[in-house]
Amino acid sequence: DAGVIQSPRHEVTEMGQEVTLRCKPISGHDYLFWYRQTMMRGLELLIYFNNNVPIDDSGMPEDRFSAKMPNASFSTLKIQPSEPRDSAVYFCAITRGTGAFSQPQHFGDGTRLSIL
Amino acid sequence: KQEVTQIPAALSVPEGENLVLNCSFTDSAIYNLQWFRQDPGKGLTSLLLIQSSQREQTSGRLNASLDKSSGRSTLYIAASQPGDSATYLCAASTSGTYKYIFGTGTRLKVLA
Numbered sequence: 001d002a003g004v005i006q007s008p009r010h011e012v013t014e015m016g017q018e019v020t021l022r023c024k025p026i027s028g029h030d031y032l033f034w035y036r037q038t039m040m041r042g043l044e045l046l047i048y049f050n051n052n053v054p055i056d057d058s059g060m061p062e063d064r065f066s067a068k069m070p071n072a073s074f075s076t077l078k079i080q081p082s083e084p085r086d087s088a089v090y091f092c093a094i095t096r097g098t099g100a101f102s103q104p105q106h107f108g109d110g111t112r113l114s115i116l
Numbered sequence: 117k118q119e120v121t122q123i124p125a126a127l128s129v130p131e132g133e134n135l136v137l138n139c140s141f142t143d144s145a146i147y148n149l150q151w152f153r154q155d156p157g158k159g160l161t162s163l164l165l166i167q168s169s170q171r172e173q174t175s176g177r178l179n180a181s182l183d184k185s186s187g188r189s190t191l192y193i194a195a196s197q198p199g200d201s202a203t204y205l206c207a208a209s210t211s212g213t214y215k216y217i218f219g220t221g222t223r224l225k226v227l228a
Contacts, residue, residue, distance in 0.1 A: 004159075042219070042220050042221075043205070043207075044218075045215050045216065056215070091160070093159070093160075100214065101147060101148065101209040101215065102147075102148065102167075104150065104162035104165050105150070105152075105160070105216075106162065107160040109158050110158075
């Protein structure tokens with residue numbers, strides 16, 4: 001019961017290339033989150049949206065990272081240009097109900113990104 | 117700044133054993149605390165969410181407690197099964213920032 005479909009599941013690309021990760025909520029939601037998971041830093045919140053509007057992007061590591069939510073059914077996380085240190089698993093998650101952090105979070109299965 | 121620690125990092129137990137996973141946090145101004153399970157190659161599954169006004173939450177064989185004064189939460193798993201094998205993460209949401217800070221997890225293996 002992910003409630004969220006992420007694509008691609010795996011991405012391998014060379015340094016300097018543009019990478020676009022996709023997230024599609026498959027049921028209603030109120031908030032959408034992008035997280036990054038690495039062995040060194042664990043799970044970190046990058047950005048979250050409410051009603052398609054970015055609320056807090058303070059976790060986005062650099063200007064190379066950008067996220068959009070053009071509609072309620074789709075969000076993208078883009079890295080341009082990509083660097084080897086961006087290698088990680090990127091998760092999209094949603095919550096339903098009022099309060100971004102008051103309800104259980106439902107995660108997708110993630111995109112495993114490797115930058116060579 | 118909130119810090120969340122989970123000890124031990126890994127744990128192996130025989131099937132049927134009752135066990136406790138620990139989560140410690142440094143800032144007692146907790147808004148809520150959430151326990152997750154993560155299977156290899158998968159996302160996180162929310163198990164239990166404890167609001168700051170609550171002391172514990174239960175779901176089936178799982179019971180999570182919250183003690184803000186001591187900066188601790190525990191996840192109790194009764195009668196463990198091989199299917200419980202996974203990594204368990206706790207995440208603390210602190211009043212003010214509200215964003216979750218995650219622990220690094222406890223990797224549990226239940227032996228048949």
